[in-house]
Amino acid sequence: MKIEHMALWTKDLNRMKEFYERYFNASASERYDNKQKGFSSYFLTFESGSRLEIMTRTDITTSPAGEHFGYAHLAFSVGSKEQVDQVTETFRKDGFEIAGEPRTTGDGYYESVVRDSDGNLIEITI
Template sequence: MLEHVAIWTRDLEGMKEFYCAYFDGKAGAKYRSKSAAHPNFESYFLTFGDGSRLELMQMPTIPESAYAPGQEALGLTHIAFAVGGTDEVDALAKRAHAEGRPVLLEPHRTGDGYYEACILDPDGNRVEVTTLPEA
């Protein structure tokens, strides 16, 4: 079982607000490290309806990414949230447009049966908004 995925950020509160607003995440209490090894480390665990979790982490000493926002490279390329049906995918893509958030892929049906769109979170991470594949 995958326990959680973690994302470093420079805007902990903004990222928390995005994932809670777009995907109905529930944030736990903010964790603030008291460890000398990790001073100024803060994080939130967000829990989603199915029990999956996302950890958002912030620490001033983490270097910037070498990749441009939305650029694909080796390693983790995106996270995906199943949001229900095609209407929900369409609505979240429309909301992203209205809020000025980049939409990399407009809603479309994939060859393997998903209906999805791809948007960027506030830090430029790719987030697929999807349905489950048709049976």
């Protein structure tokens, strides 16, 4: 298993993208927009191959209650759809909350979402 990416909510998506491009030599993906959800994001790839997703959503305007600017989730790549399903079931069996059932998202990820023991969101991806 490996960490697939980290994600941060931000008030100003373009400002944050330019910051990481400028100071950390990140390469930005095409901007992803989901107008129905008011969601936009970029994936920033670093020279090491590590990635950071920066995101904004129209209904997230303050912190720290609920979703907030800063840490949003960790994502772990497990290798296959079958593994996503299996790991999700292990979390379920062990009593962890399944915050999002396995599915293919609008931006092409096959993932599930679970909450760790502190309630932080963890994406389980291919």
